[in-house]
Amino acid sequence: MENNRTGRSAIKDGGGQTSPKKHLRPFIKLIRDTKPPKWTLGIAVILSVCSTVAGLFVPLMTKSVVDSFTLSELNGWQMAVLGLFFGMQALASGVSIYLLGKAGQYVVAQIRDRLWKKLLLLKMPYYDENRTGETVSRMMNDTAVVKGLITEHVTGFFTGIISIIGAVIILFTLDWRMTLLMLLAVPLTALIMFPIGRMMLRISKSMQDETASFTSTLNQAVSEIRLVKAYRAEGIEYESGKQAIGRLFRLGVKEGRVQAFIGPLVGFVMMAVMVLLIGYGGMRVSSGALTAGDLVAFILYLMQIIMPINQISTFFTQMQKAVGATERIIETLEAPVEALEQGRKVENARLPIRAEHLSFGYKTDERVIKDISFTIEAGKMTAIVGPSGSGKTTLFALLERFYEPQEGQVRLGPDPIYELSLASWRKQIGYVSQESPLIAGTVKDNICYGLDKDVTDEELRMAAAMAYADGFISELPAGYDTEVGERGVKLSGGQRQRIAIARALLRNPQILLLDEATSSLDSKSEQAVQEALSVLMKGRTTIVIAHRLSTVVDADQILFMDHGSITxxxxxxxxxxxxxxxxxxxxxxLRIAEKV
Structure with a gap:
């Protein structure tokens, strides 16, 4: 969160110093990288041009009708042509809007696809430094802003530009003096839009950050609602959320203030120009320099300029929002990822694991693991013992290659594990933690989770039986198809542990990492899980974070850790x-055992 706060203050203090081109380049590159459908966009643009061109002929046809308008001289073909132009304009505009909307949805789907793939491959330090809710916000809220720009405002921008250019050209042919008078609005509008656009960019960035922060607060409270209720923290969480809502409200009001300033001001400028044109045009009609039809056409063309200017101003406002959202998306897309397939495949995992002068810290100046060396023999059990905070769990994270050490090396036999394919290395490892996580889904989904092959019912039941889980699963309402609830809340701790062990057995790993899976269970559940673990450990290289003496006594080797060192x-x-x-x-x- 420190990084996010720093980022927000940097935006407020220096956001206006960056040129608009530098802001736009990443956005344009992001859209290009999605490879939008060129034919769809091309046809949509052509139809937009056709729609706008057809609309440009309507005032000319109206001029002709007004100049020759009497009931006796009403020309049927003129009315038919006028109706035809209206129909062409409506049809072309409708198809163009649909195609641009489809292209926009495609672009955003591609961005979300890239983000989702990236999020699954990001290295663990990214998740250490970024809250889950903020990451979810990047995926949903920020991409929604980009989608809104493409699907709702791009059409108005392109058709508006064409409409303005076409209308101005025709107006110059009708009366260049009145056209120059009308164009006085352009520099006035530009003077308004550019500074307001920069202000909107800063507000938009802050809005995206606050939305991400609020999403994170919401996600944390809802996902840990049992903890919230158990410790009567509803008031604390409410205040935290209320403050975030208040910040979003204030930013929303600030954004609304800017938008409220833009719309009426642009409208005032346009209305002032229209009044001037009508007054000046009326004088020219009375002097005979213009016909009544010319003045009507002028007013209609002015409307064809005023409405697109409003659309274009809205487009630029939304563009500033999209640019702000894009910067956050690109930050995620440019974060380093794990190279799963890079390196050699593990040919034989039944080799000793050696750590050589291993040192690691989550921050470069704070070592959690300090120059440790050890050997874990293949097929044997090593227990790691030590007080809380001694570095046991961090050592597991290094063995699983969630992090890379700052110094030293881990080897499988003669090979450094960091030269082996990450996917191949993790395939050799089965991990069972104290609170084995389950996904929302069925019992079968959880046992088979992560496998890239089809599992037969026989294999599934055999793994469950070896994990001493088949008995309680058969008693569930739908057996293996029973829904376990979010994070497995419908099952007991012992049941969750045995499903996790069945999952590990089904993978048939050669290396086991056990974060003492029985430490938080009652004696009956512990006995069942311990029996399942003994089956799981047979013939495998096993490393256990030990909390209980029963585990330690049976170990082939015990490593005692204290303050990051093996003592x-x-x-x-x-x-x-x-x-x-x-x-x-x-x-x-022993004292604990006697009390029990």
């Missing part, structure tokens, strides 16, 4: 003799 290693008996902190850990576990 002891050996079997349970060896550490009981040589390591005072380990003896204290064991004694504490």
């Amino acid at each position: 002891g290693r050996g079997t349970h008996d060896e550490l009981m003799r040589t390591h005072s902190l380990y003896r204290e850990f064991a004694a504490q576990q």
Whole structure:
């Protein structure tokens, strides 16, 4: 959040210093990269031109009708041609709007597709530094702003430009003096629009940031609603959301103030020009320099200029919003990603895992892991013990390659794991955590999650049986097709753990990372999960973050971590003799066991 606040203040303080071209280039590049359908856009533009050209002939036809208008001389073919032009204009305009809307939807779908793919491949530090709600806002709210510009305002912009150019050319042929008088509105409008446009860009950026922040607050409160209710934090969350809503309200009012200033001011300028034209035109009609039809045509053409100017001003306002949204989208698209297929495939995972002088910190000046070295033998169990904050979970994250160490190396046999294909390396790993996450879906969906092959019912049931999960699954209302609810809330902790173990068994990994999956369970659930884990660990290289003495006693090797360093290693008996902190850990576990 510090980064976001810094970004917002930078926008407010220096946003107006960047040239409009620099703001537009990323937006234009983003649209080009989506490869919009050229034929669709081409046909839409051609039809827009046809619609506008047809509309430009309407005032000329009206002029002819007015100059020769008497009931006796009413010309049927003139009325028919006038009706034909109206029909052509309506048809061409309707088809053009549809095609441009379709092209806009395609462009935004491509942007969302790129964003979604990117979000799945981004490195973990991105998610450490960006709140989930803000990331969701990039995907939904910011792309919606771009969609609104393309589908709702691009049509008006292009047709408006054509209409203005065509109307001005025809007006010069009718009366150049009155046309020059009318064009006085152009510099006046420009003087209004440019500074207001820069102001709208700054407001838009702030609005996008605040929307993302509010989405994040909302997402956090709703996703952890049980925690909110359990600790009676409704008031705190309400105040947090209320403040965000208040900031959005103030920005919305500021945006409305700018828009309220633009519309009436542009309208006032146009109305003043129209009054001048009617007054001056009336004088020229009375002197015989113009006909009544010419004056009517002039007024109609003026309307064909006034309305597009309003459309164009709205387009530029929305463009400023889209440019602000685009900058946030591009920030995400340019963030570094994981190269899943880069490197050699893992040929044999049944090799020792060696850490050599490994050091890592989430911030460069703060080390969480400090120059540790160890060897984990293939097919054996290593337990990692230590107080909270000693670096155990961070070590797991390094082994899974969520992060890269600042110093040192991890090897599988002779090969550095960072030279192996990331997808191939993670395929060898099965991870079961204390609170194994489940997705909203069925039991089957969760057991098969992440597999790139079809799973037979026999394979599914065998994995569930080995995880001691088949019994309770068969008692569920719809068996394997039972919905587990968001994050598995319809199941107990022990049931969730056994489904997670079944998931790991189905993957058949060679390396297991277990964040002591039984530490938060009751004794009955713990026994079932422990039996499932013993099946899962058989013949596999297993690394366990240990919280209970029962796990430690059975380990082939124990690593004791303290403040990011390994201060002891050996079997349970060896550490009981040589390591005072380990003896204290064991004694504490025994006291807990006696109380139970």
